[in-house]
Amino acid sequence: MAKLLYRIGYWSAKNRIKVLLGSLILLLAVSGLAISAGANFNQETTIPGLQSQKTLERMNEEFPGMQEGGGKTQIVLKANGAKGLNDEAVKKQIESQLQSLSKDPLVESVASPYDNHSLTENGSIGYATIAYKAAGADVPQSSKDLADQAAEALRSEGIQAELTGSGYKPAMEIGGATEGVGVIIALVILTFAFGSFLTGMLPIVTAAAGLGVGVMLIMYGSNYLDVPTFAISQSSMVGLAVGIDYALLIISRYRQELGKGFERKEAIAIANGTAGSSVVFAGVTVIIALLGLSAVGVPFLAMMGIAGAVCVLLAILTAVIVVPALLQVMGGTIKPKKISRRRSARGEESGNLWGKLVTGRPWLTVLAGVVLLGAIALPFADMQTGLPDDSQQSTEKTERRAYDLMTEGYGAGSHGPLVILADTRGGEQGKADLAKAAKDLESYPNVVSVSPPMPGASGKAYLFTVTPGTGPNDPATIDLVNYIRDQASAIEQQDHVSFSVTGSTAVNIDITQKLNKALPQFCLIIVGLAFVLLMVVFRSLLVPIKAVLGFILSLGATLGFATFVIQQGHFQNLFGFHAQSPILNFLPIILVGILFGLAMDYEVFLVSRMREAFKQTGDAKKSVRIGMRDSGGVVTAAGLIMVSVFTGFMLAEDPMIKVMGFALTFGIFFDAFVVRLFIVPGVMSLLGKSAWYLPKWLDRLLPNLDVEGEEVMKVVEEKQAKAS
Missing domain, CATH: 1.20.1640.10 (Multidrug efflux transporter AcrB transmembrane domain)
Known part of the structure; x- marks a missing residue:
């Protein structure tokens, strides 16, 4: 090659x-x-074969057209002061602005809070829904601007109006x-x-x-x-x-x-x-x-x-x-x-100051690096994963304020209702069975409300929603989904009704659980791959083991620090996070794949020069110093560059991009500056010539x-x- x-x-x-x-x-x-x-990017993250996904497919067959249609924008409204949304003057202002939005040729329909019966009991909060003919990602900026203008006009009249929904979400920007x-x-x-x-x-x-x-x-x-x-x-x-x-x-x-x-x-x-x-x-x-x-x-x-x-x-x-x-x-x-005069006078086989310090006290540098990364990794044991939502946005964003208004008016569970597909025997007996089963469902822990059932085309299937008392990523919501599924067999035997849970919240929960189960398997694949590849490159048994353990350390520290900041909420203002949230559910697997590759970059840059020097000099410790001298600066510069690039993405507003940028920034920092510049040269010094041992038959x-x-x-x- x-x-x-x-x-x-x-x-x-x-x-x-x-x-x-x-x-x-x-x-x-x-x-x-x-x-x-x-471009025609996919807006959804689905996994075929999941229990909730199968239920969703059956639901679409029984209730054709429910998933069809374009994007939707919600205008969440709150009356400030003594007047409620039922006040005639307030009502007139709201309906006037909604009427102007209906003139947009891309608008399919507009439902006011008075039409969709979304007003809270005290009449202070409600929402209007704008349905578009185009999919959410295809709603043009001109239509979004009209919605912004309507919301601004209502605000000028003392009515809080905030926007959210697939028809309003801005497109993801690159560069x-x-x-x-x-x-x-x-x-x-x-x-x-x-x-x-x-x-x-x-x-x-x-x-x-x-x-x-x-x-x-x-x-x-x-x-x-x-x-x-x-x-x-x-x-x-x-x-x-x-x-x-x-x-x-x-x-x-x-x-x-x-x-x-x-x-x-x-x-x-x-x-x-x-x-x-x-x-x-x-x-x-x-x-x-x-x-x-x-x-x-x-x-x-x-x-x-x-x-x-x-x-x-x-x-x-x-x-x-x-x-x-x-x-x-x-x-x-x-x-x-x-080449500096000092280095020229010392000769080509000398090292730099850092290389001498590390090889002079290898036990100290290795112990310091391992203890530091081990301590940072500790929060990883409590890591919870999920999908970000508008609650992670800045309060300066209208989407975040809309989220908070919905929580205030309808509870945290309004952001993630569970959709239940019920299969019955049909007829009047089926309706009676379903009424009894739904009554039992209302008594389940963390259930706030159960909507009236809607019959499907066959007359045997019914659809209704369950609103939990907690948000989509809350562990209590996950427990509720699992509890309903656990009770499904007993309900079927007792009431002759089969319950299946679906909806975006259930789908996201199933995706998260699937990814969590797949993570250990993927880690084993990556670790095995690392060992084989590095053994081929460096003709050694111990160098690959050291590299794999170093990668595990940097990965653990990265996920631990992400848990510490994002989930537990420490130093959030410093890094631009606006609320505590679970770790992005596919971040650990993505991080394993990317960080492994980049970590091996630095391993190759650094250790290949050590091996080259060892073959020339036969002196293991001197080869470590030469490797640090010739490649340590390159690894440092490369690490700083990657940290800089990923920091730029960490500063982005989109929660997914921000989280990935944050994790990669600190993943590279831990790997390049702690593992490769502290632990690797220290371990190589301790191993000496045995670092390059490989059985002749294997060679x-x-x-x-x-x-x-x-x-x-x-x-x-x-x-x-x-x-x-």
């Missing part, structure tokens, strides 16, 4: 104009294709101001690392180009595959971060080779064959981890993994094909890496990937010998 990448790097540098023009044409062609086709903040910080870090603004721009430009092609391919693919809306955000996070890091690694190695006196094209080819090998292996590891999400059996996670893998693949191709061409184009603008069986680029240097030496 190293020889192939060496040749690709040399060819790319030689044919730089063709490579850059071809890349630009590809970007424009894919962009044109995607823009002409448009906004907050993401730009992360990129700017990354540029500052790169400029400092390279000592040049133009050189610092290079990784960002190449990463953006590769990501642009990836995002456009995902947009185009959304017309043919069920790609979830948030997949593009997750893919952008990972694709941008690894794209910058991979370019950084190759450019850093290129500057080192220039410093050794190699001619420019030769230095580019060597950097592509050595650092490029690490990039390809690390990137393939990330891709395999992301594609491993398919093994969970959750379609929307599989599509998220595929989308992320596409962006990472393009980041790899950009790094090993486009970056060499740009390096040649920039010519003398990129200077060789300077013969394993393929040689040559990540360090030994074959490349042999080719270079042969060329130099012929030239002399």
Whole structure:
């Protein structure tokens, strides 16, 4: 692989104009294709085969048309002062604004609080519903603006009016101001690392180009595959971060080779064959981890993994094909890496100050790192998962104020009513059986109300809703769903009525439980994958074990810290969270896949240099110091860049993007700066030469990937010998 990448790097540098023009044409062609086709992202996160999903499908058969229709916007109203919503003057103002909304050609119908009987007993709170002809995601901004204008007009008359619903929800944005903040910080870090603004721009430009092609391919693919809306955000996070890091690694190695006196094209080819090998292996590891999400059996996670893998693949191709061409184009603008006089006097086998400190006191650094991450991981034991809702929005958002008004007027359970599909014997006897069963249901714990049953087409099935006393993510609501299901067999025997629970709340509960059960299985797959891959790369048994344990530590600390902040509510204002909430239900699995791949990036960058030095010197401790000297700075810069990029996403307003950005920010921080720079060199120092032990029979069986680029240097030496 190293020889192939060496040749690709040399060819790319030689044919730089063709490579850059071809890349630009590809970007424009894919962009044109995607823009002409448009995007059609899936708004739902469903899992076929769940109990609630099967019930939902049966419900749609028995009650055709219930799930059809467009988006809906609710205007939640509250009368301020002594007047209630029943006051004639107030009623006239509300109906006047609703009448103006009905003139929108995209509006199917408008139901006032007086039509839908939503007024509370004291008449202070009610809501109007605007039904659109288009799906929620397709409701144009012009219709949303009209709803905003109506709400603002009511507010000017002393009536609180807040908006929510699928027809009002803003589209998920990519590349906004907050993401730009992360990129700017990354540029500052790169400029400092390279000592040049133009050189610092290079990784960002190449990463953006590769990501642009990836995002456009995902947009185009959304017309043919069920790609979830948030997949593009997750893919952008990972694709941008690894794209910058991979370019950084190759450019850093290129500057080192220039410093050794190699001619420019030769230095580019060597950097592509050595650092490029690490990039390809690390990137393939990330891709395999992301594609491993398919093994969970959750379609929307599989599509998220595929989308992320596409962006990472393009980041790899950009790094090993486009970056060499740009390096040649920039010519003398990129200077060789300077070697300090002190290092030159000490010789090539010396290490840096940090490497000496870690190898001098390995027990202390390992113990400090393990204790620190272990303590941070403790809250993980109490982690609860679920889906975010508008209660996690800022109180400055109308959606959050609408949520609070609904809670005030109708209770927390109004946000997540349970839908019950009841199968009876039919006829009058069936109605009597259902009345008795529904009466029993009203006595269940945490049940506030049960709606009148609605008969289906067959006359044997009925539909009604149960309003719990707690919100959709509350453990008491989950207990109620499980209790109804547990009692279903007894109800069927006693009352001859079969109860099945569905609705968005029940579906989300089932999805969460499915994901929680799948997490241990996925972790085992990832851990096994890590062990095998690292054993092949490093020709060692102990290095993979150390890497796996380090990954588990960083993962535990990440989930523990997320639980501490998001669920338990500590330091929420500092990180921009507005309320305590359960952890996003698919975050742990997504985090395992992404963090594993990125952690292995740093493991390869750092330990491959240690192995290269060990093979040259035979001194285990010295090789650790050399690895820290040559690759420690790259890992530090790469970690800071990823933290910067993910911080930009953490500052986003959308709760899902914010949570994923937060978890990845601290996941990378713990892994790059605690595990890789504290624990890894400390453990490698303690292991000594035994770190590189591998039975000879196993060494013969394993393929040689040559990540360090030994074959490349042999080719270079042969060329130099012929030239002399």
